[in-house]
Each structure stands twice: as C-alpha cells, then as structure tokens.
Amino acid sequence: MTTTIAPPAIRIRGIEKSYDGRSVLRGVDLDVEAGSVVALLGANGAGKTTLVRILSTLTRPDAGTAVVGGHDLATEPLEVRRSISLTGQFAAVDEVLTGRENLMLIARLRHVHGPGAVADGLLERFRLTDAGGRAVATYSGGMRRRLDIAMSLIGDPSVIFLDEPTTGLDPEARIDVWDTVRELAGRGTAILLTTQYLEEAEQHADRTAVLHDGRIIANGTLAELKRLLPPTKVEYVEKQPTLEEIFLALTRHRTENEGRS
Ligand SMILES: Nc1ncnc2c1ncn2[C@@H]1O[C@H](COP(=O)(O)OP(=O)(O)OP(=O)(O)O)[C@@H](O)[C@H]1O
Ligand SMILES: [Mg+2]
Numbered sequence: 001m002t003t004t005i006a007p008p009a010i011r012i013r014g015i016e017k018s019y020d021g022r023s024v025l026r027g028v029d030l031d032v033e034a035g036s037v038v039a040l041l042g043a044n045g046a047g048k049t050t051l052v053r054i055l056s057t058l059t060r061p062d063a064g065t066a067v068v069g070g071h072d073l074a075t076e077p078l079e080v081r082r083s084i085s086l087t088g089q090f091a092a093v094d095e096v097l098t099g100r101e102n103l104m105l106i107a108r109l110r111h112v113h114g115p116g117a118v119a120d121g122l123l124e125r126f127r128l129t130d131a132g133g134r135a136v137a138t139y140s141g142g143m144r145r146r147l148d149i150a151m152s153l154i155g156d157p158s159v160i161f162l163d164e165p166t167t168g169l170d171p172e173a174r175i176d177v178w179d180t181v182r183e184l185a186g187r188g189t190a191i192l193l194t195t196q197y198l199e200e201a202e203q204h205a206d207r208t209a210v211l212h213d214g215r216i217i218a219n220g221t222l223a224e225l226k227r228l229l230p231p232t233k234v235e236y237v238e239k240q241p242t243l244e245e246i247f248l249a250l251t252r253h254r255t256e257n258e259g260r261s
Pocket of ligand 1: 044049050
C-alpha cells in the first residue's frame with residue numbers, strides 16, 4: 001500500500017523582516033497542515049501580525065519563502081490571494097452599510113453564487129439575523145468582530161488567517177468563534193490564528209507555535225509542549241470554578257429562564 005503525504009497548506013521557511021533596520025522576524029519556519037488549527041502565540045510586538053500580513057501578501061518579506069494554499073508567495077501572489085482569507089486584528093467592516101450589505105458586498109466581490117442566501121446563512125450562523133438590516137455603526141464591538149469573521153468565510157477559502165479573532169469578545173462569542181474554527185478545520189481548511197488567550201490555544205488548537213525574538217522557539221501539540229518542562233509533581237489542589245465558568249453558568253441560566261417565561 002502506498003500512502004501519499006499531502007504537502008502542508010502553509011509552509012514557511014526562513015522568513016525575515018526588518019523595519020527601519022530593526023529585525024522583527026529573523027528566520028521563521030512553520031507548517032500548517034490542511035484541516036488543522038495552529039495557534040501562534042507571542043508577546044505584544046513579537047511580530048505575529050507582521051507574519052500574517054506577509055503570508056497574506058500585504059507585506060513583502062526581506063528573505064525566506066512560503067507556500068500558501070499550494071502557491072508560492074513570491075511568484076504566485078494572485079493565486080495565494082484567491083486561496084486565502086484574512087481577518088485582521090482590527091475589524092474591517094464598512095460602518096455605513098448594514099451587516100447584510102457588508103456580507104453581500106464581499107460575496108459579490110468573490111463571485112459567489114447567490115450572495116443574498118450566503119449573507120442570510122452567515123447572519124444566522126453568527127447570531128446576527130436580527131441586526132442584519134442595521135448599519136454596522138450601531139453594532140457593539142463583539143457584533144462587528146463576528147461580522148468580520150463571517151465575511152472572511154465567504155467563498156470557502158482553503159487557508160484562513162485570523163489575527164486575534166477572539167480579542168474583545170465576551171466568553172459566549174469566543175466559544176462561537178472557536179466552534180466555527182473547529183468546524184472549518186473539520187472540513188479541511190487550514191487555519192493559522194494568533195491569540196493572547198493561552199487557555200484558548202490550549203483547549204482548541206491542534207498545535208501551538210511560540211514566536212519569540214523573531215523565531216519560532218517552540219512548536220507542537222499540547223502534549224509535546226508539556227514535555228519541554230520538567231515532570232509535574234502530584235499535589236492535592238481543590239479546584240475552584242474559574243470566573244469564566246461562573247459567568248457562563250450565570251448568563252446561560254438567566255437566558256434559559258427568560259426563554260421559559
Ligand atoms: N509598518 C511598520 N513600520 C514600522 N514598524 C513596524 C511596522 N509594522 C510593525 N512594526 C513593528 O514590528 C514589530 C512587530 O509588530 P507586530 O504588529 O507584528 O506585532 P504583534 O506580535 O502582532 O503584536 P500585538 O500582540 O501587539 O498585536 C513591532 O515592534 C512594530 O512596532
Ligand atoms: Mg498583532
């Protein structure tokens with residue numbers, strides 16, 4: 001029996017980038033397999049957004065190569081752009097348009113069949129149906145973020161970059177985003193996302209990569225990363241619920257009761 005090993009959806013080798021003589025990326029190597037979620041961790045200013053911008057053709061690297069969605073970043077930037085979608089760190093939605101109009105606009109730009117139905121499906125999936133006809137200027141921060149992520153899913157890109165997709169979202173909305181991310185990975189999409197929430201990476205990503213001092217200094221599954229530290233001692237600790245667990249329990253309880261009255 002022969003097994004063919006598919007090449008990774010994203011293959012990054014030796015990417016370097018300096019700004020004004022200051023080195024930000026000093027040789028980044030990283031692979032993301034199709035159907036997997038890789039979380040990129042790093043302190044503020046580590047270069048996460050810079051790397052995501054390079055991989056989505058918005059910024060040129062000084063050195064190194066990358067293959068994204070089967071296309072070479074340097075020689076086939078148009079094909080790379082067609083196979084990816086990017087949700088930037090700051091929401092890129094049009095304030096004047098309604099949520100539904102924003103989605104329809106992207107669907108038309110991407111030549112998607114039936115833009116109205118696609119927009120309505122995404123509004124429902126991201127719990128924005130009621131707000132869909134309102135100008136985005138009236139949305140809360142979390143609603144904008146959800147709309148922004150919904151926009152990035154139009155056209156079923158094979159590679160998705162999400163730069164801090166859950167920053168500023170309430171716990172319920174963060175769970176929605178992660179459910180969507182996992183569902184997309186389940187359909188074969190490769191997802192590279194950055195996050196400051198370490199516990200989210202721990203729970204939901206297949207692999208975690210740590211960007212520090214311009215390089216990936218650790219990259220692996222949670223089990224692999226745990227092996228980098230000395231073995232743990234067994235201690236008796238009484239587990240208290242986290243504030244997030246309490247928040248979710250309280251808000252869900254209230255919502256359920258409201259639904260009944
Ligand atoms: N266009 C630019 N011109 C000059 N310096 C830049 C530019 N873009 C980024 N930098 C610098 O590169 C470094 C990395 O920035 P980047 O935004 O990639 O970090 P980050 O890891 O995404 O941080 P954060 O967690 O705060 O989002 C920072 O020192 C930043 O000031
Ligand atoms: Mg950033």
